[in-house]
Amino acid sequence: MHFKIFALLVLIARFGLVQEDKPTVKNPFAGDAKAVESGRLQFRMACAGCHGLRATGGRSGPDLTRGTFAAGNTEADLYRVISDGVPGTEMPAFTSRLQDDERWRLASYINSLSPHDNVPIPGDPDSGERLFWEKGGCGQCHRIGTRGSSLGPNLSRIGRQRSLDYLRESIVSPDAEVTSGYATVTVVTRDGKKITGVERGFDNFSAQLMDLSNRYYSFQKDNVASIQREYRSLMPSNYVRLFSARELDDLLAFLAGLGGGER
């Protein structure tokens, strides 16, 4: 037992040494305004596709303007994530795509983004969680962890993926920006039956969709009267009336706290 503890201490000590030996633990451009500007440009080319041009979150990447990050908040943490990527997420490693100094300049830029979301969120997340599953019935379409349905976007990490403003807009005006791959598809069959659902596939000759009861359909365009894809959401637009202002804050507090871990 004692030996095991000793061995563990040795390991910790050695690990610590290895950490100290790493040559790039401090940003060589720390405090350099030019590096921030250069990083901003680099960001537009390399990162904006997923994180948005203003780093507020985009197609798949998290909002980077909140001042807190899943993998640590220092510039060295940012540099490490940019370099190595984040296993288990869509974040790729940039070691082979960007030079060392470019990655540091990116870290400088991301660190410079003033956190606009770090005012305390006024709502009560526990109340928000109850509203999500019960009054809102959000789980009929959305999944968090292992609970809920997969018709709409998976919200397990949504607090890390989207800004508070974006989340509020998504609840109040679901049609404002429909998540890619979640358009509404309406099919009218030759005998006049109308089927509406969430897009699961859409090409020049066929469409696949899932209706609100989670039933899956596939249609060849030649065999139906019409197939239409629209950028509107099947999410109800009445949440702004269903929830009081306080309840909306509670719901937002709950969603903003979702980072993929246990709650």
Added chain:
Amino acid sequence: MGLVFAQVNSSDWRTYGHNSLGWRYSELAQIDTRNVSRLSTAWIYQTGLPGGFETTPLVFDGLMFIAGPSNNSWALDALTGRPIWHSHTTPPNKLNLCCGQVNRGFATRGDKLFRVNIEGTLVALDAKSGTTLWQTPIADYKQGYSATAAPLVVKNLVVTGIAGAEFGTRGFIDAYDADTGKRIWRFNTVPGEGERGSDTWSGDSWKRGGASTWITGTYDPELNLIFWGTGNPGPDMDGDVRRGDNLYSCSVVALDADTGELKWYYQFTPHDVHDWDAISDPVLADLTIENRKVKALMQANRNGFFYTLDRTNGKVLKAKAYTEVSWTEGIGADGRPILTKGQEPTEEGKLACPGLGGGHNWQATAYSPRTGLYYFPTSENCQLFYKTKQEFTEGEWYQASNVEGPPNSHGTGAILAVDPTTAATKWRFDMVSTPTAGILATAGGLVFTGDRQGYLIAFDDRTGKVLWKFQTGGAIVSPPISYALEGKQYIEVAAGGSILTFTLK
């Protein structure tokens, strides 16, 4: 057309555009509008690469030659798809690329094959074995150059372009001796100090002027002229640092085939700030326009306009928008576009049409002498263009800066059939996303193309009606071709990482 130089051995496919005029029209008619519904797979060869095959294969002597991505080449048995040889060289680690390690095909002369490697070398291979016969560096990849285009053989010359206009390089078109690999001439697509056209660049911006030449040109043996399209000026979206028309970016240039001397040019988009390269196939045909016979050059330009030019002098004969265009009121009598104010990129983002990818991008096009129609894919895709100030560093990305689509929108597209004598669209097939594949027209009355979702599609060449389709299982980013062997006509296409062929069963 009836001219000798339009004729090729119809069973083979020996050059990028099938003939030196760039028609991509197969004279084979065994597969036609009545029997195409019986088209079936003949063989599939899986290369083992994930995809990105933009290549036009060559077929002759019973072999199919594939110049693939990342400096891979194959010879396949054209009857069975069995691999006969494979050649590969590892590209350098630190390449500066806008768009992947793609390659668009071989050229050939005698028993030699010619291709470019991604790092900017021109290579001659023995067609029977794949052995390297010679290789010549054409540009320095460390400066941001790369090479992707299929070369064009003209007499004893191997003519090739270069890529890299997003990295502050200076474009050119080169001609090399097919036997030795020695450079015979170079035409710089951005004139140097004191040369004609150099006053269209402010300061020393010409040094980083771009105007790359990344799609194969065409050749008219009667005029002995090579026609080649040029790319965007650099940096793409910040025109403030390169005031002037920026010749010869976004142009087609007509060069003497023996010397590389410039005979004429036409600039489609003077002082471009939207990345609208003019590299699309410059296709040559003799047309009758308003009762006058003309030696024409047609191009579906990335700026959203279809053009028919007089290829003896570069004068505009027809110009018409084929997609939504926001940047111009039209093309003036002098051939110069009349600009719409306020369409330049800004720091906050400015919506312009077409988007960065343009109306028509690089995808290979086809001209059918049977119908007199010109077939090309087009995108409907307006985008927000952002300008960002950037200092130039050699070898680094120099685009300044980027684009994004407006919310709740995504690009769609179509296949168009345009009459080049009037520039009018005769038919269109709408597509759910922006097109990715090139086009083949055949004497069987068919037009073939592919799509992003993996369908290979056959249309009636006069009506655009879909007559046959096949789901290949991989995105099609290449043009289909056709060849004949042992009395049977084949249709070939690369899809994902596979090469597929089809024939009548």
